[in-house]
Amino acid sequence: MAPPTLESRFQQRMVTGDFSSSLRSLLSTHGSATDLVLVDLTDERLGAYLLPDGSMVTRSVELIESGAEQYLPQGSQHIAFGTQQHFEYWSTAMNYIGERFQHYMPQATVVLLDLAWAEWSESGTQTPDSFGVKAADANSIFRPYIQVAAQALGAHVVSLDPAEVMSGPHHPWGDAPFHYAEKVYLETVRRLTGTEGRVVWGPGALPSSQKTATSTPTRAVVSERSPEERPASSVPLDLRHSGPNFLIAGTHRGGTAWLGKQLSYHPEIFMASSKASGFFSSSKKYTSEDETTKYLKEFQKGRDHRLRGERSVLYFWQGLANHYSPKREDAAAAVRDHLDPQTPVILSLRDPVSRAVSAYWHNMISGNLDLRGSIFRAPASTGIIDLGFYQRHYEHWANTVGPERVHVLVYDDIIDDPAGYVRQALSILGVADTQEFWNKTTLNRRENRSTAADQLRKKNPVSAQELSLLHELYKSDISFIEHIVGRRLDAWSDLKSVVSRNMPS
Incomplete structure (x- = not known):
């Protein structure tokens, strides 16, 4: 009988490891000496088997080719990849793995590969199906798995634009x-390490006699060095899936x-602290790896939440370096450029005159x-006047990220219907409210209210003349926001109402 090939031994080791859940013992044995873990979800594509005893095993290519699939216990159930049942089992397991990673190797960098399946090869032909699954279908199915893995593992995600990804017919x-085509792997290596990779099989590859690595496919590479030998991390940090x-x-x-505080009470929503603002x-x-x-790190705290939010009161401000505002970064x-293209951006806009006075x-x-x-002599750096030019700021955001991503809420609703205002925000985020959530909210509690400011305001009010000038300055912006939200904002547009609201009684 011929000795087993290296490939067959590799298959046997993979299958045996899957059945024994060997990752746990590997982590406890080698976790402290591991400084990089590279995660690829491609092998999830065939689903998993739910065994009669309640355990699960991945339906991998190795399981099929080894013949072990034919000898699974009677009553084993195949759970297809992409089904709700598979996603729920898999998400629970991935969160467990994330906890184990953090426990056994908190110092390690975890990198998740987010590479689309190629729909076309570099020869210009369409790629074949894999076990009956087309590339376009697989890409849409994989997206929620990538998001869960990124959160659960606290991973840095290395992505390529799908347009860059082609298969290699000579792979x-x-x-x-x-x-993939070899240039796809080389670009992935460059984004992963910051250095150029080595050509293996294409033009420019080393002759076989000069290669030191085996040509047998390797499924995982774990770098094990003592702490003093570990270089500083050169892994680019991907904000798209981890932020x-x-x-x-x-x-x-x-x-x-106030809005951030209310949303933080929802079990599916995590709001980062002011450190992230x-x-x-x-x-x-x-552009700084340290920063x-x-x-x-702030968002790793919310990795168990489906939604992770950051609040910054100045993102909306597009400064022009004039007498009202300094030049501000975009x-x-x-x-x-750095976040997922579906990331919603919520704006809470207040009557611009009242906002300026506040x-x-x-x-x-x-x-x-x-x-x-x-008030008109306030330094440009404060943005007191310039932040009220809502049309300019809104149009810049809409033109940059797309108007479908920019959602406007009206501050007045916090006063008139706080629960309705919160429901609007939840609707934008696609989450449902529950009685448990409402029981936790603090709808009638004001945030950042200063009694000292109230006292000064009564003694030294902004004059009626200044209020009138501000109102005239913002007239077109008020009309613009009325158009955007599709409703009249009488409390904004009526001068008497504005003056009354901002003059102490």
């Missing part, structure tokens, strides 16, 4: 939607703190202004 393993998947982007003094307003932060690591472009007194209490200056 050593044969033509398949996930057997926030919704934003409350402003405006200042518009009720965003304003990250996308500074390129020094989102990005700190930012993502937060909308940073969000477009910001004026907030800055006064903060020591940024003195009582001798008119």
